[in-house]
């Protein structure tokens with residue numbers, strides 16, 4: 001077996017892995033290998049964030065146009081042009097060709113190695129016949145894959161996962177979606193608009209988007225229902241039967257009708273659909289990765305400290321960034337961790353102390369922003385009221401409808417709501433949630449306030465421009481009894 005040496009070896013070429021490799025060698029003559037067994041760019045670029053947002057943007061634009069006098073008269077008779085929407089999606093995913101990402105890797109001095117990697121010893125990674133040795137660090141960035149519950153008949157029915165939904169080629173007319181989380185809500189939104197006439201969400205809990213403020217899930221549910229999506233809460237999938245299964249490829253209907261057995265919500269116990277999309281969370285891609293070779297459990301999320309160093313392994317050489325550490329399953333958080341991790345590797349390689357906040361992934365703890373691109377959008381950062389109370393924080397909560405001039409101007413049917421969770425002791429915001437059209441771009445101001453621990457007294461002087469949706473900040477501050485008085 002050939003043996004090669006690199007300063008840094010990264011396993012997994014998704015957004016987290018790419019950034020960890022780039023930061024670890026930036027401005028130095030260190031070498032890095034990035035091992036990828038599918039496409040450089042990872043789940044995000046080809047099967048997750050990029051295609052899903054490319055599919056959702058036209059839905060939002062059409063929704064706005066349909067509520068804008070002067071425009072609505074021109075568009076109301078039409079739906080989306082499915083072919084054009086899918087073609088634009090394919091442009092964003094580069095038709096599943098990663099050559100531009102590989103060129104970028106090359107340009108920053110990263111060697112891309114194709115193949116499936118596994119750890120075979122301390123600082124040692126094996127890819128097929130090649131044994132790679134790391135002088136300084138090995139970074140795990142293998143991400144997650146879609147979880148498909150082990151229910152009778154379900155896996156045999158070849159259900160859709162998020163990859164099929166984002167890479168849709170053939171829109172099923174009757175669709176069941178298992179789950180009520182982010183993937184379920186977003187996918188139901190675009191698939192319904194692209195022509196899935198009968199969409200049923202099977203949600204085992206009692207709310208959508210359970211990790212957000214309750215009003216967010218309620219507003220998304222209300223809008224989905226208004227658009228004709230059937231949401232069954234308390235509905236538990238028991239089994240699936242698909243007599244005519246066909247492996248037609250990603251994004252195509254996988255055979256004949258599927259009959260689902262559903263219990264718990266008192267509604268029809270049998271549901272027959274053309275396709276079932278399982279959106280029931282993620283499984284870390286650690287099975288077979290050789291974690292047991294270094295004394296770690298051989299599956300599950302990999303636990304790290306705030307330097308992204310894997311806990312339970314001596315020598316500070318093994319790191320894990322992105323989805324695989326289970327801290328925050330979001331691209332921007334994986335890339336943030338990667339920047340911290342790369343800086344830590346560089347500092348340790350150069351014998352510099354880890355002095356300063358740049359070397360600590362502090363935002364992972366209660367300061368995570370997220371945008372859910374549903375109709376309406378949900379944008380949130382930090383803690384919800386219930387999370388803050390569970391953490392023992394004494395909080396005030398203010399919530400107002402987004403009823404400002406900027407909102408009314410942006411579309412005629414604007415309806416939205418915003419809330420702040422305020423730590424009474426420090427008079428700072430520990431959480432913020434916005435629901436409404438276009439709120440995706442509103443959340444970063446809240447992130448700055450949360451991370452910067454900006455006192456509300458100071459925020460009173462951060463004057464939102466008129467007429468913008470951001471004016472809701474003023475309404476929120478006014479809604480707090482003592483604000484600015």
Ligand SMILES: Cc1cc2nc3c(=O)[nH]c(=O)nc-3n(C[C@H](O)[C@H](O)[C@H](O)COP(=O)(O)OP(=O)(O)OC[C@H]3O[C@@H](n4cnc5c(N)ncnc54)[C@H](O)[C@@H]3O)c2cc1C
Pocket residue numbers: 011012013014015016017035036037038039040041042043044045047048049050052053115116117118141142143144162166183285289321322323324328329330331332333334
């Ligand atoms: C439908 C959907 C939509 C999403 N939308 C958003 C969004 O809008 N915004 C957002 O922030 N997040 C979104 N996410 C989450 C986001 O996709 C993930 O958080 C992100 O991809 C994680 O990046 P990563 O680099 O950790 O892992 P991944 O992107 O999963 O990349 C891991 C890479 O490692 C490779 N790999 C795995 N094992 C090995 C091995 N043994 N050897 C070699 N290579 C290996 C894989 O092939 C893959 O390329 C979405 C997720 C889904 C499912």
Ligand SMILES: NC(=O)c1ccc[n+]([C@@H]2O[C@H](COP(=O)([O-])OP(=O)(O)OC[C@H]3O[C@@H](n4cnc5c(N)ncnc54)[C@H](O)[C@@H]3O)[C@@H](O)[C@H]2O)c1
Pocket residue numbers: 149178179180181182183184186203204205237279280281282328329330370371372373
């Ligand atoms: N816009 C975004 O930021 C975005 C978009 C999509 C996905 N993501 C990320 O991807 C991750 C995965 O998304 P997701 O929607 O798959 O997961 P999720 O954790 O958000 O939701 C999973 C849903 O499936 C349900 N569920 C879990 N196990 C089940 C079972 N056995 N039977 C029936 N229902 C079950 C849960 O109750 C929940 O409703 C999320 O953590 C999210 O952060 C982000």
